[in-house]
Amino acid sequence: MADETTPVRKAHQFDTSKLAAYLAAAAPSVFSPTRDTLAVRQFKHGQSNPSFYLTIAPANAAGDTRAFVLRKKPPGKLLPGAHAVDREFRIISALHAQGFPVPTPIVYCADPSVIGTEFYLMQFVKGRIFRDPALPNVAPAERRAIYSAMAQTLAQLHSIDWRKAGLESFGKEGNYYERQLSTWSRQYRASATEHNEPMEKLMAWLPEHIPKDGAVVITHGDFRIDNMIFHPTEPRVLAVLDWELSTLGHPLSDLAYNAMTYHIPLGISGMPGLDGASTVDEDGRLSGGIPSENDYTRLYCQARRAAFPVPQWNFFVAFAFFRSAAILQGVYARSLQGNASAENAKQVGLGVMMAAQKGLELAHRAPGNSSSNSTPAPTTPHALKPASSSSASPNVFGYSERTVLLQARVTKFMEEHVYPRERDFFDFLNSAPSRWTVVPFMEELKAKAKREGLWNLFLPSVSGLTQLEYAPLAEIMGRSLIAPEVFNCGAPDTGNMEVLHLYGTAEQKERWLKPLLEGTIRSAFCMTEPAVASSDATNIQCTFRRVGDEYEITGRKWWSSGAGDPRCKVLIVMGVVVDENHKPTSTKAHGRHSMIIVPADAPGFKKIRPLTVFGYDDAPHGHLEVEFDHVRVPVSNILLGEGRGFEIAQGRLGPGRIHHCMRLIGLAERSLEVMLERVTTRVAFGRPLAHQGTILKDIADSRADIDTARLLTLKAAHLIDTRGTKQAMKEIALIKVVAPNAALRVIDRAIQAHGGAGVSQDFPLAHAYASARTLRIADGPDEVHRVTIAKSELGAFIRAKQSKL
Numbered sequence: 060m061a062d063e064t065t066p067v068r069k070a071h072q073f074d075t076s077k078l079a080a081y082l083a084a085a086a087p088s089v090f091s092p093t094r095d096t097l098a099v100r101q102f103k104h105g106q107s108n109p110s111f112y113l114t115i116a117p118a119n120a121a122g123d124t125r126a127f128v129l130r131k132k133p134p135g136k137l138l139p140g141a142h143a144v145d146r147e148f149r150i151i152s153a154l155h156a157q158g159f160p161v162p163t164p165i166v167y168c169a170d171p172s173v174i175g176t177e178f179y180l181m182q183f184v185k186g187r188i189f190r191d192p193a194l195p196n197v198a199p200a201e202r203r204a205i206y207s208a209m210a211q212t213l214a215q216l217h218s219i220d221w222r223k224a225g226l227e228s229f230g231k232e233g234n235y236y237e238r239q240l241s242t243w244s245r246q247y248r249a250s251a252t253e254h255n256e257p258m259e260k261l262m263a264w265l266p267e268h269i270p271k272d273g274a275v276v277i278t279h280g281d282f283r284i285d286n287m288i289f290h291p292t293e294p295r296v297l298a299v300l301d302w303e304l305s306t307l308g309h310p311l312s313d314l315a316y317n318a319m320t321y322h323i324p325l326g327i328s329g330m331p332g333l334d335g336a337s338t339v340d341e342d343g344r345l346s347g348g349i350p351s352e353n354d355y356t357r358l359y360c361q362a363r364r365a366a367f368p369v370p371q372w373n374f375f376v377a378f379a380f381f382r383s384a385a386i387l388q389g390v391y392a393r394s395l396q397g398n399a400s401a402e403n404a405k406q407v408g409l410g411v412m413m414a415a416q417k418g419l420e421l422a423h424r425a426p427g428n429s430s431s432n433s434t435p436a437p438t439t440p441h442a443l444k445p446a447s448s449s450s451a452s453p454n455v456f457g458y459s460e461r462t463v464l465l466q467a468r469v470t471k472f473m474e475e476h477v478y479p480r481e482r483d484f485f486d487f488l489n490s491a492p493s494r495w496t497v498v499p500f501m502e503e504l505k506a507k508a509k510r511e512g513l514w515n516l517f518l519p520s521v522s523g524l525t526q527l528e529y530a531p532l533a534e535i536m537g538r539s540l541i542a543p544e545v546f547n548c549g550a551p552d553t554g555n556m557e558v559l560h561l562y563g564t565a566e567q568k569e570r571w572l573k574p575l576l577e578g579t580i581r582s583a584f585c586m587t588e589p590a591v592a593s594s595d596a597t598n599i600q601c602t603f604r605r606v607g608d609e610y611e612i613t614g615r616k617w618w619s620s621g622a623g624d625p626r627c628k629v630l631i632v633m634g635v636v637v638d639e640n641h642k643p644t645s646t647k648a649h650g651r652h653s654m655i656i657v658p659a660d661a662p663g664f665k666k667i668r669p670l671t672v673f674g675y676d677d678a679p680h681g682h683l684e685v686e687f688d689h690v691r692v693p694v695s696n697i698l699l700g701e702g703r704g705f706e707i708a709q710g711r712l713g714p715g716r717i718h719h720c721m722r723l724i725g726l727a728e729r730s731l732e733v734m735l736e737r738v739t740t741r742v743a744f745g746r747p748l749a750h751q752g753t754i755l756k757d758i759a760d761s762r763a764d765i766d767t768a769r770l771l772t773l774k775a776a777h778l779i780d781t782r783g784t785k786q787a788m789k790e791i792a793l794i795k796v797v798a799p800n801a802a803l804r805v806i807d808r809a810i811q812a813h814g815g816a817g818v819s820q821d822f823p824l825a826h827a828y829a830s831a832r833t834l835r836i837a838d839g840p841d842e843v844h845r846v847t848i849a850k851s852e853l854g855a856f857i858r859a860k861q862s863k864l
């Protein structure tokens with residue numbers, strides 16, 4: 060017990076001799092001053108009503124020490140109706156009489172003169188309390204049994220005839236959700252500190268969707284696994300604790316509140332959840348024995364003989380999140396006024412946002428959704444296994460809770476919607492009359508990702524995420540070649556949106572940025588030219604000649620990624636502004652070039668041919684050779700101004716390169732997983748490949764490669780966030796060299812471990828390799844970035860040397 064209790068905190072101390080005297084009179088069988096001694100400690104885990112651990116031992120050491128729990132109101136001025144320990148004692152007494160597992164009630168004292176406030180005493184129940192719903196130190200078989208016992212216990216509570224139990228006046232009957240909505244909306248508004256859009260939407264949605272069913276049962280109000288004491292060795296509930304919020308209400312309010320845990324990500328401190336542990340086996344159980352949400356609600360419904368699947372299940376869980384958000388908002392507002400640490404207050408504030416967002420997500424799912432829809436079994440039509448959430452960028456640096464939450468949500472989305480469609484995507488294109496066509500289900504997936512708020516996460520001004528926060532999300536998206544588009548986070552659109560966002564006029568933004576952000580059009584970026592070494596962009600020759608209030612664009616480009624997509628409606632083109640004699644208007648190497656917006660339907664724009672990368676055409680987006688044959692656009696299409704092309708290129712490429720690198724790390728991580736699967740199941744020379752020393756070395760080297768690349772990439776992201784892109788140029792160049800090379804080594808080892816299969820179309824490794832290989836060239840070849848790194852090192856060295864002279 061020592062680790063659960065602490066000496067009584069100063070603010071909660073009371074006169075134990077007065078307590079002893081009271082108990083001697085009111086509960087003589089429990090305490091006798093001539094026979095016993097009394098010791099008091101306080102429980103660390105504070106519910107809002109402070110709880111104390113009482114041990115009563117025979118003074119002469121003959122006989123057993125008995126343990127009790129005392130619950131009292133907190134000291135100080137309290138809100139009327141709050142901390143009603145008399146209600147707690149009443150409900151525990153009534154339930155105990157019905158044989159429901161609660162601690163045996165001993166005595167209730169209404170007299171505040173004894174220990175300062177009302178209190179009650181109950182027996183201490185010895186057993187296990189699980190603080191983490193993932194049950195980390197429990198065997199898988201027992202985990203299921205524990206969840207089953209929890210569902211049975213809740214069903215037992217809800218099956219009690221509350222009238223017979225003498226609880227008619229314990230709460231109001233009927234209209235439970237109407238009343239709750241009105242109370243919590245009022246409380247929320249009274250404590251709101253800022254506008255919370257998801258909460259507003261949720262508050263508008265819930266009253267419109269209240270289910271007709273008006274069942275009334277005894278509700279616990281805070282039914283969570285850590286409010287239960289389980290038998291020390293058996294999966295059996297010995298007691299349900301903390302009845303402070305109990306009342307008469309709707310049975311599904313408790314079940315849905317309990318099921319919120321399935322929607323809260325794993326690993327959030329203070330709010331542990333199960334989301335992200337959602338690898339479901341063929342029986343619909345989460346890996347590790349814990350039943351899925353669907354399975355768990357079924358266990359409850361079976362025990363209550365209630366309808367399953369639960370109609371309008373999402374309403375109930377959405378409401379539970381709404382209520383939690385409203386409660387947390389109150390705590391948040393108080394923590395801002397009080398002396399809670401800034402970090403604590405921030406965490407609670409994030410909790411409000413997360414709860415509201417989760418609630419809204421559930422509300423947005425199709426009306427009438429049942430729990431059977433909430434955790435579909437994954438399908439793995441591709442040769443690759445779905446992502447293991449454990450391999451997502453590990454939280455070594457303490458990512459923000461928002462990032463952790465988004466990591467879990469993006470991973471879940473990938474597992475449920477993206478990996479299962481990868482093969483369909485390529486099959487569709489292989490059998491379509493033209494490969495330059497839209498894959499229809501991509502638009503559905505995009506709409507789904509948008510609805511779930513997993514959209515445009517790359518753009519800080521839209522998502523509110525820093526580069527460091529976005530980096531681990533890009534990594535997850537990078538695991539699949541088709542994923543970035545689904546989340547509207549794919550190149551070259553991301554870079555082009557950055558450019559329009561940073562440098563576009565209001566009109567340019569309205570016409571092009573808006574539909575790009577909406578995902579209704581796509582774009583291309585045209586810098587590289589076949590005729591010149593474009594790694595040195597000062598060589599770019601395409602010309603922009605001013606003719607009246609238009610520019611005439613003439614030039615040939617290639618590797619214009621995305622230009623093959625029928626949805627590509629706009630191109631950002633780099634060129635040199637020339638006068639009527641076709642002479643550059645500026646002679647400055649880095650001041651001659653400009654960028655201009657060209658609509659893809661402008662007369663004179665021609666698609667010459669798609670290029671292939673090791674035979675892959677990357678349809679339907681492609682990498683095209685294109686021609687601008689005296690294309691005319693209005694002068695207002697120039698971006699930022701004549702001669703400012705390099706300025707724009709720098710602004711565009713910094714974050715873009717980080718995103719490429721993070722996606723590559725995801726691709727490498729997934730390739731390593733594929734390799735691990737292969738080498739543990741394929742036998743050569745009498746033993747699995749994994750037993751060969753060279754394979755072990757390859758695995759170790761791959762892990763080292765991935766982790767090194769990730770750490771450097773996160774460092775670059777952090778520097779962009781804290782010092783700006785310009786100050787992070789060396790680190791950006793560094794990762795642009797390290798990440799593609801590391802990913803290539805990892806993919807190459809995975810290919811080698813697969814033998815012939817590795818280079819075939821049966822595994823995605825060959826395609827992954829081809830894709831990663833281009834990133835040693837695209838966005839600047841390795842050599843150019845090495846020059847940047849080396850010059851920076853030399854510069855720093857020389858400056859340091861000079862400063863010592």
Ligand SMILES: Cc1cc2nc3c(=O)[nH]c(=O)nc-3n(C[C@H](O)[C@H](O)[C@H](O)COP(=O)(O)OP(=O)(O)OC[C@H]3O[C@@H](n4cnc5c(N)ncnc54)[C@H](O)[C@@H]3O)c2cc1C
Pocket residue numbers: 551583584585586587588591592593594595617618619620621672682833836837838839840842843846
């Ligand atoms: C799949 C793919 C997609 C692409 N997408 C786009 C796109 O959307 N838009 C776009 O504009 N471009 C795109 N590119 C083009 C890419 O950015 C260029 O290929 C790259 O910048 C190199 O230019 P280059 O091909 O003209 O090579 P060159 O400039 O001819 O260079 C050839 C080689 O010379 C070497 N080299 C160059 N400079 C140095 C140096 N200082 N020291 C030592 N060696 C050096 C390097 O090994 C380099 O690879 C893409 C390329 C690929 C492969």
